[in-house]
Amino acid sequence: MSVVNNMAALDPVAPQLSWSDTPFASLRSVRTDARARLLAGYIRSAIDFLSGPDRDKLTACAVPRCVRYFVKVHGRQEFCRPSCGNWAQAARFYHRHRADSGR
Structure with a gap:
């Protein structure tokens, strides 16, 4: 400090x-x-x-490897930027289809 x-x-x-x-x-x-x-x-x-009053809106990005923080402007916002959201969506798709194929 x-x-x-x-x-x-x-x-x-x-x-x-x-x-x-x-x-x-x-x-x-x-x-x-x-x-x-x-x-x-x-x-x-x-x-x-x-x-200040916006400190309560400071949130860590939900992507595991992302180290960024952002000010949450919408209640459903989870990611610091669109590319992190795209990465998370691609990872979910990969894991879902990998589980379906039995690997």
């Missing part, structure tokens, strides 16, 4: 308010190192997601 928090702190940012037609808020970085800014922003996004 401390590693994640330290990486998020690599780039201290300050909120900035702009006003054109409507108020607009943005984060202003104080670092010039693009790699540190990118890494810190990525980690802050992950922290926001894991502490």
